[in-house]
Amino acid sequence: MPYEFDEILETIKMTEIEHFDIRTVTMGISLRDCADRSLEVTKQKIYDKILKYGKNHVKLAQEVEAKYGVSIANKRISITPVSIPFDAFHLEEFVEIAKALDKAAGEIGIDYIAGYSALVQKGFTNGERELIKSIPFALSETKRVCASVNVGTTKAGINIDAINMMADVIKSTAEKTKDNDSIGCAKLVVFCNVPEDNPFVAGAFHGISEPEIVLNVGISGPGVVLDAIREAGSVDMQQLAEVIKKTIFKITRAGELMGREVAKKHGIPFGIVDISLAPTPAPGDSIGDILKAMGVEDVGAPGTTAALAMLNDSVKKAGLMASSSVGGMSGAFIPVSEDQGMIDAVERGNLSLEKLEAMTAVCSVGLDMIAIPGDTPATTIGGIIADECAIGMINNKTTAVRIIPAYGKTIGDSVDYGGLLGKAPILSVRNLSSENFMMRGGKIPAPTVSLSN
Amino acid sequence: MKLKEDELRRLTLMAIEELGDKASPELVKNIVTSTVNKLSGEVEKLPVSEDKTSGRIILTAFGLNATGIVASITSALSEYGCDIQDLTQKLMGDFFTMIMVVDITDSDHDLRQVQEKMNEISGKLGIKVFLQHEDLFRQMHRI
Structure with a gap:
C-alpha cells in the first residue's frame, strides 16, 4: 500500500467529519477594459466579460470537488475596484453598474461578487467620492454585490476624512437595509493595508497589479485544527504549535492542489492560496472553540490574545512551508456572528469590544461581523474604525472593520441572517464621545515604520 | 454586444x-x-478542457461487517474495467474498513461514473464508500 492505513483514514476524517473544505475559489477578473463613455455600453461590457470568464466557474469547481471528495463551499468572483476603471461616472451611474454586476453574478450562479471598492488611503478622486456615496444605494438595491474601501496603509497613513465618510455610509446602509437586520453592512468592509489578492468575500477585489484573470483559493478548516488540538491533550506550547502546523500543512497542500486543478480546467493562471481559518456557524467549525481547546476558559479570558497570536502565527508558518504561493490574509479570522464559540462568549458577557480589538492586533484581519446598537453615533463608529486602522498601520498588517449598527436594535437584541453570515448579539459600545477627535478631519501621517527604503 | x-x-x-x-x-x-x-x-466562449479523470484513485469503505461487501465492490470494479492494485482491510469488532488502490486509466468509465456505481452499492449494503483521487493523498502526506 503506497499510503499508511492511518494516513488515508486521517484524510477521510478531515473531509467527512471535521468540515474541512475549500472555503472559496475566487476568480479575479480585470474590468479595466470595460470603461466607455456610455453607461449602457459599459454595463454590457461588464456583463459580457464576467460571463465570458465566469460562465463555467461553478461547474468546473464541482468537477474538482467530485474528483477529490473535498467540498468547495463557495465559488465567487472578484473584480477590479469599480472606482478605478469607471472613475468618470456619478452616483446614480455607479448604482447602475452595481446592478449590472448583480445580474451577471446571478446569471453564472454565484452568491457574491466583490470589488465594489475604492482605495482612498491618500485621498479621493472625484469618481471615488461618488462611488463611496453610492455604496448605501448599491448594497440595498442589489443582493450579491460586496463593497470595500481601503482608508489607510502603513506607507500612506490614515485618511480620517475617508473614515468619517465611511461611518456615515455604514449608518446609511444600515438604515436602508433595516428590514433585513441591516444586512447591507455585512457586505461592506473598511480596510487598512488591504491585500490585493484576497479571495475571501466581502473584502475581495482584483488588485490593480493583478493579471487579466486569475484564480485564487481560500482554505479553511477550524474543525480540523480543533480536533487535532483536542487529541494532542496536555502538551506544552511548542508541541501545540507543532500540532497546529502539521495539520495546516496538510490542508494547505490539499487546497493548493484543488485550486490549481480548477485553474487548469479554466485554462487561466493560478494566483495564491490564502490559508485562513474562517469559521462558520456549524458546531465545531469555530475559532472560539479552538481558543478554548488551547486552554482559556472562554474567549475573552486573559490569555486569549496570546493563544490567538500563536494560532495565527502557526497557521502562517505551515502555509509558507506547504505552498510557494501564499497570499491574501492567511491567518485566523475572528468574526463574531459566523462563529458559535464567539457568539456564546458575547452572550455570556465574557467578550467585549475592547478585548476583540486587542485580539485583532494579532489575528489576520480585524473587527468582523460585529453588531452594535443602531443609535451609535457615526463619529463613534469612525473612532472604532480609526483605532482598528491604527493597529494595522503601526503593525504593518491588514486590519478591517465590518460592523453592523443594527437599525432600531439595542443591547439584548441580536441580528440573525442565517446561513454563513450567522447571528450576532448586539455588543455594547462605550458611551464616550469621539466627535471632537474625528471632526478634526485630515490625515494621520504615515508612521516611522513606513520609512523602510 | x-x-x-x-x-x-x-x-x-x-x-x-x-x-x-x-x-x-x-x-x-x-x-x-x-x-x-x-x-x-452569444458571449464568446473560452476553451474548456473536457479531460476525463484518469489515474489512480483511493477507495475507502466503512460499515458494519456483512457478507458480500468485498465481492460487490470488486465485481463492480471489474465490470467497469478498473484495475485493483492494492487492497487492505481491518475488522474492529463488527466494524469493517477496507482501503483499495484502484487504477481507472484503462476503464471506459471516468471517476464520476465509478462514484455513482459505488453510491448505488453503498446504498444497498448500508455502508459508506468514498472515492478520491490519489493526488490528494500524495499532496497531503508526502513532501
Missing part, C-alpha cells in the same frame, strides 16, 4: 475591401448588420 463607433467603421472598411468591385451600399450594409448580429448572439 455593442460596438464602438471606430470598431464599426473598421468593420465596414474591411467589408468594402473584401468585396472589391462588387461593393454596393446595400450589400455592405447587409454584411455589416449580419456580422454585428452574429457577434451579439
